[in-house]
Amino acid sequence: xxxxxxxxxxxxxxxxxxxxxxxxxxxxxxSESENISLKFLESILLTLxxxxxxxxxxxxxxxxYLLKDPKEISMTAxxxxxxxxxxxxxxxxxxxxxKCDDCPDEDACAVHKIMLKVRDSTLxxxxxxxxxxxxx
Numbered sequence: 001x002x003x004x005x006x007x008x009x010x011x012x013x014x015x016x017x018x019x020x021x022x023x024x025x026x027x028x029x030x031s032e033s034e035n036i037s038l039k040f041l042e043s044i045l046l047t048l049x050x051x052x053x054x055x056x057x058x059x060x061x062x063x064x065y066l067l068k069d070p071k072e073i074s075m076t077a078x079x080x081x082x083x084x085x086x087x088x089x090x091x092x093x094x095x096x097x098x099k100c101d102d103c104p105d106e107d108a109c110a111v112h113k114i115m116l117k118v119r120d121s122t123l124x125x126x127x128x129x130x131x132x133x134x135x136x
Contacts, residue, residue, distance in 0.1 A: 017070040017135035024063030070132035
């Protein structure tokens with residue numbers, strides 16, 4: 001299930017993608033517009049800034065802004081920054097692989113087989129969706 005952190009992060013990024021890229025947007029404006037707790041949003045935007053999606057400006061006229069064109073921000077990158085692994089089980093994860101403790105043979109495991117298909121389908125959607133697609 002998608003965490004609220006990721007859901008709100010995508011909403012905030014989409015809001016920023018709809019704004020003029022050269023003008024920082026105050027956190028309170030995003031919070032009010034997207035109905036996200038101000039404190040929670042601060043934490044999310046900080047994570048997005050640390051991961052290179054956002055820049056920030058302090059003081060009067062300050063706020064957050066996108067560092068890249070929304071067409072260049074893939075949902076795969078956003079999901080991994082906010083949610084972590086995209087795969088539902090660690091044994092099929094591309095970036096966070098771990099062998100399952102209870103599985104002696106991945107090749108014979110029915111769960112592994114179906115989760116590979118789920119991962120591949122999910123990745124196909126995320127790879128082919130940019131922030132610009134959500135903002136339009």
